[in-house]
Amino acid sequence: MDAIREALSWLFIVPGALLCVTGGIGLLRLPDFYARMHAAGVTDTLGTALVLVGLMLQPADWTVTVKLAVILFFLYVTSPTAAHALIHAAYTSGHRPEFAKDAPLPREVESR
Amino acid sequence: MKNHVILRVVTKLLIPYILLYAFYVQWHGDYGPGGGFQAGVIFAAGIILYALVFGLQAAEDAIHPRVVHAGVAAGLLLYLAVGVVALLLGGNFLDYDAFGHHGQHHGILLVETGVFITVASVMVTIFYSFAELVRSD
Amino acid sequence: MIGEQLIGVILLALLALTAITIARLRNLLATAMLSGIFSLLGACWMLFLDAPDVAFTEAAVGAGISTILILATLCVVGADEKQVQESPLALLVVLVAGGVLVYGTLDMPRFGDPNAPAHQSLVTQAYLYSANAPAEHRETQPSRDAHELETFAVGIPNTVTTVLASFRGYDTMGETAVIFTAGLGVVVILGGARHRRFEPSETVDITPSDERPEA
Numbered sequence: 001m002d003a004i005r006e007a008l009s010w011l012f013i014v015p016g017a018l019l020c021v022t023g024g025i026g027l028l029r030l031p032d033f034y035a036r037m038h039a040a041g042v043t044d045t046l047g048t049a050l051v052l053v054g055l056m057l058q059p060a061d062w063t064v065t066v067k068l069a070v071i072l073f074f075l076y077v078t079s080p081t082a083a084h085a086l087i088h089a090a091y092t093s094g095h096r097p098e099f100a101k102d103a104p105l106p107r108e109v110e111s112r
Numbered sequence: 113m114k115n116h117v118i119l120r121v122v123t124k125l126l127i128p129y130i131l132l133y134a135f136y137v138q139w140h141g142d143y144g145p146g147g148g149f150q151a152g153v154i155f156a157a158g159i160i161l162y163a164l165v166f167g168l169q170a171a172e173d174a175i176h177p178r179v180v181h182a183g184v185a186a187g188l189l190l191y192l193a194v195g196v197v198a199l200l201l202g203g204n205f206l207d208y209d210a211f212g213h214h215g216q217h218h219g220i221l222l223v224e225t226g227v228f229i230t231v232a233s234v235m236v237t238i239f240y241s242f243a244e245l246v247r248s249d
Numbered sequence: 250m251i252g253e254q255l256i257g258v259i260l261l262a263l264l265a266l267t268a269i270t271i272a273r274l275r276n277l278l279a280t281a282m283l284s285g286i287f288s289l290l291g292a293c294w295m296l297f298l299d300a301p302d303v304a305f306t307e308a309a310v311g312a313g314i315s316t317i318l319i320l321a322t323l324c325v326v327g328a329d330e331k332q333v334q335e336s337p338l339a340l341l342v343v344l345v346a347g348g349v350l351v352y353g354t355l356d357m358p359r360f361g362d363p364n365a366p367a368h369q370s371l372v373t374q375a376y377l378y379s380a381n382a383p384a385e386h387r388e389t390q391p392s393r394d395a396h397e398l399e400t401f402a403v404g405i406p407n408t409v410t411t412v413l414a415s416f417r418g419y420d421t422m423g424e425t426a427v428i429f430t431a432g433l434g435v436v437v438i439l440g441g442a443r444h445r446r447f448e449p450s451e452t453v454d455i456t457p458s459d460e461r462p463e464a
Contacts, residue, residue, distance in 0.1 A: 074129075081122040088116065137305075142405045145301035147413065149424075153309040160317055184432040188425050195422070206418040220405065220414040223421070230425050234432030235314050241439035242321035 002059055009057035016050025023047055032098040037087050044079035048072075116165070123165040130158035138228050142217070148224035152231025159232075160239050168243045180236045187230025194222045260294045278320075278328040285316035302409040376408050376416070 019042060026039025052072045056065045138151035163171035195206040198219070203210025208219025267287045274280050288311025295304035358365035367373060405411045413421050 074126075077122055077125065081118060085116065085119050088119075141410050142407055144407060145305050145409070147302070147410050150302075150305050150309050153306075153314050157309070157313050157317075160314070164317075181436060184429055184436070188429045191422055191425055195418075206422070208415060216405065216411075216415055220410060223414050223418060224410070227421065227425050230429055230432075234428050234435075235318075237432045238318055238435045239321060241435050242318070242325060245439060246321070246324045 005057055005059055009054045012050045012054030012057065014054075016047050016052075016054060019043065019047035019050065033090055033095060034087060034097045037083055041080065041083045044083065045076065048075055048079075119165055123161060127158050127162055130161065131155060134158065134232075138224065139221070141224055142220065148227030149231050151224075152228040152233075153235060155228070155232040156235030156239070159236050163239065163243065168240070168247060172240065175236065177237070177240050180233045180240065183229050183233030184237055187226045187228065187233065189226075190229065191223055191226035194219060194226070257294075257297055260290060260297060264290050264294065275330045275332075276328060277323055277330055280330075281316055281319040281323060284319070285312045288312040288315070302407075376412055 023039050023041075023043025026042070027036050030036045030039055049072060052068050052075070056068045056072075134151045134155035137146035137154060138148060141147035141151070159171060159175060162174065194208075198207050198210045199205050201210040206219075206223075208215045211218050264287065267283055267290060271280050271283045271287065274283065288307055291311065292304040292308035295301075295307055358367075362368075405415075
């Protein structure tokens with residue numbers, strides 16, 4: 001039983017770690033701010049989530065599992081919000097993606 | 113921040129948990145990592161997050177600067193009061209054994225509460241002061 | 250074991266890299282963010298050394314509050330550092346001071362050495378004992394072997410809390426007073442900026458009163 005749990009746990013941790021590495025590479029290599037934020041978002045959400053789920057399956061005290069679940073919940077709420085806030089701030093301050101350099105300013109900026 | 117709907121909703125969701133966590137750190141400090149200092153900083157972080165997202169005015173309406181200013185002194189006074197009460201009960205200054213059987217527990221809890229109040233108030237005070245400077249410009 | 254050492258080396262290398270980057274940057278906004286990252290790495294390092302209390306403080310204060318307070322300050326004063334002429338003398342002073350510090354560590358016991366004075370001292374043993382002995386213990390069953398240590402029994406599992414708030418209550422009181430003074434200073438200098446702004450016509454006369462011309 002423990003062996004199955006262990007195997008299942010690594011089945012989650014390894015893809016999670018791979019996704020984190022992918023996110024890191026993307027953060028360095030992608031062309032503009034928005035694409036990089038996309039890469040960071042992958043690390044923040046799916047990468048860490050898989051690693052945390054994998055750790056939850058590791059045989060340990062049940063309190064650890066609960067704590068990890070709470071951490072997972074807060075990460076899932078805060079990380080996308082932080083990414084959204086960053087991108088929103090960049091867009092309203094006039095930063096434009098590589099492929100849409102002439103996109104119009106949003107209304108809220110024009111009205112200021 | 114008027115247009116950050118997502119940010120406002122998520123902040124509203126998170127702030128109760130941040131404040132609750134501060135109290136957990138405060139009163140669980142006897143058994144796990146944490147204590148008054150960390151709890152005070154976390155509590156202040158919750159207030160500052162509220163001020164950042166909903167505006168300084170909203171935060172000052174919730175917790176008036178005068179209350180915060182009073183807290184700066186109240187925490188330290190509570191700490192000193194614990195020491196003086198220990199003196200009056202016949203012990204040394206800050207000797208919690210004077211409080212009876214579980215004196216150490218109660219003394220540490222009271223003292224940590226004092227640290228909590230001072231630290232949280234000072235952090236919020238510093239933030240309010242700087243934020244008011246920016247607003248009045 | 251090797252893996253654990255590798256984590257330590259990587260964390261310290263990242264800390265050093267962040268510190269060098271902070272020293273070289275001229276944009277204070279980026280410096281503020283990097284100092285937050287530095288604190289977070291420092292917290293990881295403290296956790297790696299099994300000091301969760303310190304790690305907790307570092308993460309909450311260094312990475313959380315102080316970053317926000319620095320950013321708030323930068324909002325007031327602007328985010329560009331003044332250009333200064335870098336002198337080779339400064340580098341020399343830093344290198345010599347750093348070298349002396351590193352030389353000083355050579356005399357210290359190895360990390361985690363059980364025979365280190367810090368671990369052998371009666372004070373440390375008393376602190377550790379206080380954490381393990383319940384409060385009832387010293388009144389009902391005084392054990393003869395540890396009779397000297399009995400007086401230290403507090404019965405609070407977290408030794409750090411016990412030491413900070415009970416054994417070293419004076420120190421913590423001083424610390425609280427320091428924080429109080431910091432808050433007081435900020436209130437005195439900046440507080441009430443909203444209420445007491447000087448009007449342009451309302452200038453302050455700073456000449457001593459006995460040198461003022463009779464009005």
